[in-house]
Amino acid sequence: MRDILSSVRQRLRRVARATRTSGDAGHGGEDGTEANGDDPALDDGAVVTDGGTTAGSDGFVDRLNDRFGDDFTESAPFWLPPFLLVGLFVYGAIAWNFVISLTDYQGFIGPDYSDLDFEMYVRAINDSAVIDATVNTFLLVVAFTAVALGFGLLLAILIDRNIRFENTFRTIYLLPMSLSFVVTAQFWLWMYNYNNGVVNIVLGTVGIGPISWIGNSSIVLWAVVFALVWQFSGYTMVVYLAGLRAIPTEHYEAARVDGASTLKMYWRVILPQLKGSTISAAIVLMVFALKAFDFLYSLVSGYRPPNGADILATKMVREAYSTNNWAYASAIAIILFLMALSIIGPYLYYEYKQGNL
Amino acid sequence: MSDARHDESDPTDSAGGTDGLADRLRDDLAGLDGYRVALYATILTMTVFFLTPIESGLVTAFKTNPEGISSTLPFAPPPPQFFTLEKWQTAMAALGRGMVNSALYAVPATILSALLGSFAAYGLTQADWRARYKAPVLTMLVAGIFIPYQAVLVPLSQFWGAMPLQELLTPLWVLGVPEAYTGLVELTITHVAYGIPICMVLFRSYYRNVSEEMIEAARLDGATFRRVYRRIVFPISTPMFAVVLIYQFTQIWNDLLFALILVSTESSPAAPVVLILAGLGESMEGQDFALRMAGAFIAALPTLIVYIMFGEEFAEGVAT
Amino acid sequence: MARLELDDVRKVFTDDDGSDIVAVDDVTVDIEDGDFLVLVGPSGCGKSTTLRMVAGLETVTDGDIRLGGRSIVGQKPQDRDIAMVFQSYALYPHMTTRENMSFGLEESTDMADAEIDERVENAADLLDIPELLDRKPSELSGGQQQRVALGRAIVREPEVFLMDEPLSNLDAKLRSQMRTELQRIQEDLGTTTVYVTHDQTEAMTMGDRIAILDGGELQQVGTPLECYHRPANHFVAGFIGEPAMNFFDATVEGDRLVTDRFEYPLTADMREAVEGADGVTLGVRPEDIEVTADGPASDDDEFDTVVDVVEPMGNENAVYLGFEADSxxxxxxxxxxxxxIDAGESVVARFPSDAVHLFDAASGDALHNRSLEDAADTEPRI
Structure with missing residues (x-):
């Protein structure tokens, strides 16, 4: 065995030597150390070449790396371009938006940045349409999020009960999520149709209705919430399902052995462990709700949503692109942004505390 | 614990004898059945709830307007005398150019945002630089997911209005491409910029689970940071690329707001399919629901195909 | 090949709240060309951090690391001419064995493909894995992955191999097999090797020399037998050897050591050694204690004891003795x-004076080690 090994070793050495003769100067120097480990001249030579290349050209880079960390400059080509793009389009745009909201910009003549004040915000606070839209936004966000969470949790628990064709059912429940707001708005417009819609026909069999779902300003918002729940509770289900699957089966078994009923088991053992899933799902749902513009626009094919369903998102776009009140629209956008920030700020802080950022 | 196991594994020993055992077994089965029946009944009811709007839309798309629509139940298939394919043809004629336009910006925007998201995630997870400086960069990128787009719309219009993009793209117009297609270039870049945050987060959750020792091994093997991405990280992220591409494609294809702002009219030669669909059936006499439904299915077709083929990946993208 | 010197190497981590944690405290080790040094210590002792500083994966807070006489501190890992074997093997999952092994040569040299191939195949022969060259890591067993990880290091022909607990993911049998093989390969290639482990058996059997770390501080560097028979302090004496050395706290009273259980006579050598020490810890290895059945104790270094528990291990029995029943x-x-020998039996235990170690109770430093006249040539029983 020894003999075979030493012959292998000799072969390895031979290959190494061949490399040295064919390799370039830099590598030759390094390999040279290996063969002539005691030859100081060769060692020194290698030091000079290495030192020369690093110290000469990269002084600034070294200083950057010293300050920010070893891989700072090397990794910059990866994260810096996307970061700049996002910085420009998101944060630059928000800052610009804020400045525009301080001008009197309207119509087709560009904004005048010399005269800045909070006039548009005063106007917004005194505008009953903005107040209504804010209330509607708030109602929509809260109702939609709460119902979608509860309904999604129910779906997740059902799917998690070891049923057959689990994948098929899951695919069906999540299907609406893959559709555009524009598409689902068409479907629900038809569902809510006064004479021929499924909703009124089903309710008619039990003697209710017909109801004008879209035309009645006091129920249209809830009709929209219902349609959005249909579209997004599949999402909540998927998030909760992932949370449920992460809970070790021992917890279910332990609760059973402790004599807990199914209901008690979910309430006291399982639900508390879904806190993380609930928080992240709630945040995403709220963001979806704030983006419900697409849905409302498509319901009426225009900037003016049905009476009683105007939210800040639609109001803002209408002010800007329908009546060209750019500065006023920007101010409404900032109000909407602050509402979103009041949700995501604490969330990001929570994630940071959890060590996820 | 030991009692429970005893009962299950060794029933013949139990004090009740064979008769008691049989009774208990029967009871268990009965209870199980009732429970399972209720469970499946609930699940099927939910299935009906989720499928009804889609089913009703699908059958309606094959009905004549207004006779077929008003004289049949909305979820019943069309009887022969009211059956027609005409709505599909009309919808296809109206939406066809929109489908092409949507694909023209959705595909490159999807690929670019996924790639840039992957770059950013790699530079922010596997690179070793101070957390003190890294955290703000990361936070700003993550927060980008949650921004309501209304907050950037006016500056976005101003920005694209001021950019001499139309002049830059002159060679295209010379070749006969309608100048309205500038809007698609704007849409592509806009979607890339606003898509990067979510793509970054999806990739980041994946890269954080990549073995740190493996990356160190590659660095020790002499690979530079760039080469580690090229030869190790990029190849092993193919499953995540599938997830991100699918998720991002549906998001971009489905989005109306940016299309509305940047292309503005559905009559533009560059109008994306969602923009045309949003106005479809409205301009005709009354509301032609059959046409709307046919249009909705045509517009949804690409995302439906992607969803049905890659449902698992889509679910994963959604859940992360 | 080259000599690796660590000179007062120090690593301080700064915590989030600004407090400093000293992970490695002024470690100085000199590893001769071709030597196999095992860094051993309990988890958290700083051994992995030390290794990672040599690799360049951690920065050095203070001190110097020299390879072949020149400092490598501040050099990038890839410029250091070292290869590392990781605990998790860290194989690239999307590459075959061959690609895994050639990756380093492709990235760090301009070597032609044919040469790379030849080197990879030679290394595969050496490791007896030529038939695995075209498989991916997911198709390999743990032991095979271990060999590929080793092969990846070997093809680089580095100045130094660094190994971070490379065998700890293997089952016991495979581990002892790989231990022998690893030693054979290292001897054969003659590459300087630093091997980190928490397992003192691995340290004793594999190292030319072992360096024992605790709390970031180097406790002792020496051959396995030196560390076993002439431990520098209480920690080393307790860490090396299985079952561990017995310790008894005692005070010096004249020519005797007094514990709360027994008194032990001091020889002239010992008396000289303990002079000035307040408290002393007496240490004696389990295999040096002579257990005889015929009591009662008749000599000063003999004690009456009762057998509490007997743990049979086949080749020997570990006997737990108390000074009274149910102690x-x-x-x-x-x-x-x-x-x-049975539990409850009364036996006499003798602590031979030439096998006794004495440590300063306060500092833990060894004051007196066992005499080595005969022991020097015998293999320790571990």
């Missing part, structure tokens, strides 16, 4: 595996 504090002695 809570017991000490352990090993006796031959064929000898019959």
């Amino acid at each position: 809570r504090d017991t000490f352990v002695a090993t006796v031959g595996g064929m000898r019959r």
Whole structure:
């Protein structure tokens, strides 16, 4: 065995030597150390070449790396371009938006940045349409999020009960999520149709209705919430399902052995462990709700949503692109942004505390 | 614990004898059945709830307007005398150019945002630089997911209005491409910029689970940071690329707001399919629901195909 | 090949709240060309951090690391001419064995493909894995992955191999097999190797020399037998050897050591060694304790004890002895595996004076080690 090994070793050495003769100067120097480990001249030579290349050209880079960390400059080509793009389009745009909201910009003549004040915000606070839209936004966000969470949790628990064709059912429940707001708005417009819609026909069999779902300003918002729940509770289900699957089966078994009923088991053992899933799902749902513009626009094919369903998102776009009140629209956008920030700020802080950022 | 196991594994020993055992077994089965029946009944009811709007839309798309629509139940298939394919043809004629336009910006925007998201995630997870400086960069990128787009719309219009993009793209117009297609270039870049945050987060959750020792091994093997991405990280992220591409494609294809702002009219030669669909059936006499439904299915077709083929990946993208 | 020197190497981590944690405290080790040094210590002792500083994966807070006489501090890992074997093997999952092994040569040299291939195949022969060259890591067993990880290091022909607990993911049998093989390969290639482990058995059997770390501080560097028979302090004496050395806290009273259980006579050598020490810890290895059945104790270094528990291990029995029946504090002695001995039995235990170690109770430093006249040539029983 020894003999075979030493012959292998000799072969390895031979290959190494061949490399040295064919390799370039830099590598030759390094390999040279290996063969002539005691030859100081060769060692020194290698030091000079290495030192020369690093110290000469990269002084600034070294200083950057010293300050920010070893891989700072090397990794910059990866994260810096996307970061700049996002910085420009998101944060630059928000800052610009804020400045525009301080001008009197309207119509087709560009904004005048010399005269800045909070006039548009005063106007917004005194505008009953903005107040209504804010209330509607708030109602929509809260109702939609709460119902979608509860309904999604129910779906997740059902799917998690070891049923057959689990994948098929899951695919069906999540299907609406893959559709555009524009598409689902068409479907629900038809569902809510006064004479021929499924909703009124089903309710008619039990003697209710017909109801004008879209035309009645006091129920249209809830009709929209219902349609959005249909579209997004599949999402909540998927998030909760992932949370449920992460809970070790021992917890279910332990609760059973402790004599807990199914209901008690979910309430006291399982639900508390879904806190993380609930928080992240709630945040995403709220963001979806704030983006419900697409849905409302498509319901009426225009900037003016049905009476009683105007939210800040639609109001803002209408002010800007329908009546060209750019500065006023920007101010409404900032109000909407602050509402979103009041949700995501604490969330990001929570994630940071959890060590996820 | 030991009692429970005893009962299950060794029933013949139990004090009740064979008769008691049989009774208990029967009871268990009965209870199980009732429970399972209720469970499946609930699940099927939910299935009906989720499928009804889609089913009703699908059958309606094959009905004549207004006779077929008003004289049949909305979820019943069309009887022969009211059956027609005409709505599909009309919808296809109206939406066809929109489908092409949507694909023209959705595909490159999807690929670019996924790639840039992957770059950013790699530079922010596997690179070793101070957390003190890294955290703000990361936070700003993550927060980008949650921004309501209304907050950037006016500056976005101003920005694209001021950019001499139309002049830059002159060679295209010379070749006969309608100048309205500038809007698609704007849409592509806009979607890339606003898509990067979510793509970054999806990739980041994946890269954080990549073995740190493996990356160190590659660095020790002499690979530079760039080469580690090229030869190790990029190849092993193919499953995540599938997830991100699918998720991002549906998001971009489905989005109306940016299309509305940047292309503005559905009559533009560059109008994306969602923009045309949003106005479809409205301009005709009354509301032609059959046409709307046919249009909705045509517009949804690409995302439906992607969803049905890659449902698992889509679910994963959604859940992360 | 080259000599690796660590000179007062120090690593301080700064916590989030700004407090400093000293992970490695002024470690100085000199590893001769071709030497196999094992860094051993309990988890958290700084051994992995030390290795990672040599690799360049951690920065050095203070001190110097020299390879072949020149400092490598501040050099990038890839410029250091080292190869590392990781605990998790860290194989690239999307590459075959061949690609895994050639990756380093492709990235760090301009070597032609044919040469790379030749090197990879030679290394595969050496490791006896030529048939695995075209498989991916997911198709390999743990032991095979281990060999590929080793092969990846070997093809680089580095100045130094660094190994971070490379065998700890293998089952016991495979581990002892790989231990022998690893030693053979290292001897054969003659590459300077630093090997990190928490397992003192691995340290004793594999190292030319071992360096024992605790709390970031180097406790002792020496051959396995030096560390076993001439431990520098209480920690080393307790860490090396299985079952561990027995310790008894004692005070010096004239020519005797007094513990709360027994008194032990001091020889002239010992008396000289303990002079000035307030408290002393007496240490004696289990295999040095002579257990005889015929009592009662007749000599100063003999004690009457009761057998508490016997743990048969086949080749020997570990016997836990108390100074009275059902005593809570017991000490352990090993006796031959064929000898019959039962719990509850009264026996006499003798601590031979030439096998006794004495440590300063306050500092833990060794004051007196066992005499080595005979022991020097015998293999320790571990």
